Amino acid sequence: MNRFVPFLRDAWLRCRARVAPLAAACRTRVRALCAGALHRLRHPTRRGVALTLAALPVLGLLVLLVLLAFVPFTPSIGDIRKARIDRPARVLSADGQLIAEFRSVNREWVPLKQISPHMVDALIATEDHRFYTHHGIDWRRTLAAGLHTFSGSRQGGSTITQQLARNLYPDEVGRAPTLTRKMKELITAFKIESVYSKDEILETYLNTVPFLYNAYGVEMAARTYFGKSADQLDIAESATLVGMLKGNSYYNPVLNPERAVQRRNIVLGRMAQMGMLSPRQLAKLQRQPLRVDFEPQTAQPGLAPHFAVQLRKWLIAWADRNDHDLYSDGLVVRTTLDARLQDMATQALTRQTERLQAIADGAWRGPSGCGLRNDLFRGFMRQTPEYRQARDTGLADEIALKQLGANRAFMHALCERKTQVQAGFVAIDPRNGAIRAWVGSPDFGSAPFDHVAQARRQPGSTFKPFVYGAAFADGMRPGDTFVDRPVAIPIDAHSVWRPTDAEPPTGEPMTLRDGLALSRNRITAQVMQHEGAAKVAQLARAMGVRDSPLDAVPSLALGTSPVTLKEMVSAYGTIANRGVYVAPQMITRIEDRDGKVLAAFGSAPPERALPVAAAQTLVDAMRGVVDYGTGADIRSRYGIRIDVAGKTGTTQDNTDGWFILMHPQLVAGAWVGFDDGSVTLRSDYWGAGAHSALPIVGSFYDAALRAHAIDPHVQFSPDFRPRSAPAPKRRAQHSGWFDWLRFFR
Template sequence: MKRPNVPAVREFLQQQWLRCKPLAARGWHHVRHPTRRGAALAAAAVPALFLLYVLLLIPFTPSISDIRKAKVEQPAQILSADGKLLAEFKPTHREWVALSDISPHVVNALIATEDHRFYEHHGLDWKRTASAAVHTFSGDRQGGSTITQQLARNLYPDEIGRAPTLTRKLKEAITAFKIEALYTKREILETYLNTVPFLYNAYGIEMAARTYFDKSADELDVVEAATLIGMLKGNSYYNPVINPERAVERRNIVLAQMAKRGVLDEARVRTLQRRPLRIDFERQTEPPGPAPHFAQQLRKWLIGWADRHNYNIYADGLVVRTTIDARLQAMATQALNRQGNQLQSIADAAWSPRNGWRENPALVQAFVRETPEYRAERDAGQTPEAAMKHLLADSQFMQNLRQTKTRVQAGFLALDPRTGEIRAWVGSRDFTQDPFDHVQQARRQPGSTFKPFVYGAAFVKGAKPDDTLLDQPVEIPLAGGEVWRPTDDTPPSNKPMTLRDGLAYSRNSITAQLMQTVGPSRVVGLARAMGVRDSKLEAVPSLALGTSPVSLREMVSAYGTIANEGRYHTPLMVTRIEDPHGNVLAEFAPSAPERALSAEDDYTLLSVMREVVNRGTGSLIRSRFGIRADVAGKTGTTQDNADGWFILIHPQLVAGAWVGFNDSRVTLRSDYWGQGAHSALPIVGDFFSRSLRARIVDPNEKFQAPDASHWYDGWFTRSRDWVVGLFASKPAPPPKPAPKRVAPPPDTPASAASESEVTAPIFGASDVNAPAPDSGVAAPWPVPVSPYPSDAPGSSEAPAYTPAPPISPAPSISPAPSMPPAPASDDTRPNS
């Protein structure tokens, strides 16, 4: 790069200064020796510039329409598909109450303390503002905001801000004037008292009264009202819970102000000031609603939609109609909680202080090092050893840590495979304790629930369910000279096994060999096409056993592709958005189906997955829950029983569950309960059995085999018949009537009829009493008793279960004669 010519630049700047020097000299002369006209112009310029600055700020303050909406809270209402309220999207945790439902002591205390000329000004108290400015310039800062100005700050903290600058004060004043022009004084008071914060996630006077005094706002007495109004000067500083002395002092000042303004008698005030502070504190928690995790995901999407279409989800009264079925959502929540509580008792025993917790000291110390308490000890100067010793000796800390780490978690999702509409969504056992969503946010290894993608890719490539592979030890070389050796719970039989049996009994050795034949890239491509589109999939051989973490939502939507004849639908949450008057603002139809598998290959995969629940690792669906509908599915368990999965598909509904712990280093420590067939399957089985009994899902609906005929078949048949008819010979004349038969002698058997009396069967037809080839008619299985007493036939809680007619699954292929019996409890874990 060429360096600049420094002398030339310096000479240029000197020339410019010589040109400007006379102008600067004249300007400085006018400043030192002003004329009357110049002084007048200068004096007029200051307010003119100030007014211009104010005018420039007006567009940066809240609009008239926004201010109109603020005085009437109209949060978006989220409704289920059957019209039940799921959630309301409020900006804060508050309950709006009318001014008539607020104790008059609150209003009197507010006006007497914060703005005693409230009914006299129009948003700005000029006397108070001037007084505050004088005190501020003299070094004693004072506030001069009116109630209307404070309301402006509370309603629009982002647009106005709280910085102590002239710009902020001007924005606040402009907004206050707008509010005064649009609101009556009563509306200002009502809006202010419903929007002011009171700590502990309590907004508005109603939530404050419940939080600090366990009563409604209309029941507050004068002392309680003064206590709450006193907090407005500084919520934390005058917090009656942690700073009771300051709160009493501030309360008494408020009472004195009420006496000064003539609201209270001075003698009564002196009596009230001697009262002790009686606080009945209880945090107010917002009800999570029947589908809290679904509502949280929907809120994120709705905010974006509202911003793009110029709506406010907190003030415009939007009505959002979702795809959730309230009945199925309740069934899913109950099933997950029931199974979660049972597994929690097992986890508590396995990780009690005398068992698993004491047997894993290295893991427990790792948990301690990850806590904020340990980091605080280290920041305070403690050595690692001293910090660890101190925390391990803290029994309360260790108990809380153990309960947090060993709390069983679960996720559940159900959707309609025909449209992708989500019917039930449960993200955790308890939203208030664990708001983390295990359906959308969590990424966990899917284990053997990933195997259908391997088998599906093999069927696409031409494999058949009855093809066999040798059940033998497998060694697969990897990059870097490593060797992957997948194993099963039972030793290999070294005998041929069909692909149908390999998936039904979830044999890792068979799946690993199949992965070698198909190739990891093909499996990744198919999984992506079927619905696993957000998580990263490693195209390595161990992917066959589900080693790449995925979300439950992806897996259930991918299984929905199997249930929908190989066509994928994007999961759908919302069907319609309306305004408060019922006018439709937007409608959302299911996405266009995307073909991931041909109908023939998809039905082949489906028929093999039927065997999982008919006689394989998912057979508890039949034997324990008595589900006789046409269903298919797959279990999944990851290494060391860290994750349990089960997904079940039906023509009208697909449901899947995951069970585990937030920290994958924690497991149920049980080879039985840790399996997906015993941890996740009962959730899905309970849910499906109830939905079938309630007839929300049709138990008689069946998967339809694809039509093997083609569009040209009919044309070909008609053309053939025309050609045959064209060259056919003339029909022969009708035969003469046969002579009348004579009955055989009595000793002649009836079966000994003459050959002329035997009618030849029509070509292609079969005996109506004999089963058609490949009909798939299965023998009916016994219906077990429901595991829950209230669901037994004749119970008052649920209708008696009526067995469905036998289904028509794909033909069952028996295992090879030499194959040892495989365990039907659950699939085995990958050995990656």
């Protein structure tokens, strides 16, 4: 050990002596190189380049960090996969028929192989000619676009993938011309390229790009502008559609055909540059005129459009609560609607409203109808923008009206809009509340307003069963009588209510059965006075009139508080169901796209609203309406012999016509009128519910019986049927010398 230490020291000294000259030479060489480099870097340009090269790694790191910071704010891979396989919710009837599809946009997805190859060629040549070689970002094009932007001439640099990112995720990516948005777009484009193949990206892009007029995707665009499918597009048509991508409105071939042709020819030129067209083809195609077969593609209303609209509102809330997307998850919604009954209801309502429309057109034709001689119509004219515009120019009222009156197109359009007959129909199974048919208007396209669930109208005499139901619940009998005499009921210290009928008072006793069957206002008013308005209103709410407010005043007996048709038919279902209310039901279950049940819905819990005996007595009394009363056409005209009961209703001045018919298995009701309550059919006969609304229900029941949708042998409580009173000598009249006396019927 003592010898080893001196040995190491001597070895180190010898090594250092040998290396020292080499180290000195290296130091001299390095100093010379540094001196030369510093001398060369004294030139500003060389120094700037050196600094830039030195900064590139730092800048690259900063860009990477910024991009990573934006990753959480861009769509996830799962979201991107889901975007391409969006499926609308499908709504099915109880018998499996398609009622509606709920889509976010008007689009029909077609695979790439069903899209014209000319469309693909035009798109790639114009929008992204290096599409198959880049990975979402064309850096050369992006750099060129940036240089053009700095020079003051903006130029698009987005690839097809980047455009797809904006189209698929407008909220997450956005469209603002900011660096933040561009960063999100770049990241999303990279993600899309990592998930999709190139063909899948093209297919998704061509199926999601908008083309105006609610046409999304190339299939709807081809139908809208050329009246054909996407696989039938020729070269010129494909170039026209691709040309629209630069500016849908600016290059709209319908509104701006010259611009559309110019842009189309530019697209054709790009295709020629890419070798997709020969010079001869290019010259020939650029000379072609623009051929457009324009027809906007509107979504088909479906079997039950008003029902579907109401259902959509409920489903949106359900989907939000349960973390589902109604428009993309492919949900299957099974409903209570019966497709056969729905078709029968639609046909019955359409036939009757067409008949009534002809009557309305005749009644309102001429100067005394839709003309200046009619003060009501003059009021309609004053409500129009055209009238207000005329007055704003300084014209006096009378001169403005005369000028508008001379405009035949204006007068015709206003008359048609105001005198359009409207109607609603709904049918419900009283045993479980299942809605079987729902028609909200004669034509959903021109009248989307729903007269089943949205419109609140005075029910007239169809409200009377609640009055008699309260009386029967209190122990009164159908054979009990009130004298048919003038009635005066004090409202307050200054007003008195005096209900009237078409016929003058007889001064004779009339049974409750006949008072209801013949729809006598004076008898009903006396029953109401006996029971109290508050009690009747409470019973009506318990039976199903739960959304519309009811004024607890004596005139409520004659239906002065507006309600919906759905509420009234539901309440009549309570009568048919032995006094038990079951809330209306639209849905039975919801499934995912694979058939897994996500939610099942049974009938609502039953609620006792009317004692069984009172409900049975009320049904028996309402049999008289169709046996010999105001609804006797059900028997005589439509030949319906099954056990049914119902009630007609007509409001003051024949503004609203109602009829509701009950069977143990099905309750159906119809309303007929105009959206403007001041417009009527101008006929006491046709304005009565027995002649306006009853035919809809009668035709429906007749068709349902023929189709065996209703069991004709089922009866209301066969073990309870009081002996009916004999029919009166005179049937109820719907018109006559005393119609002007009627307040409600």
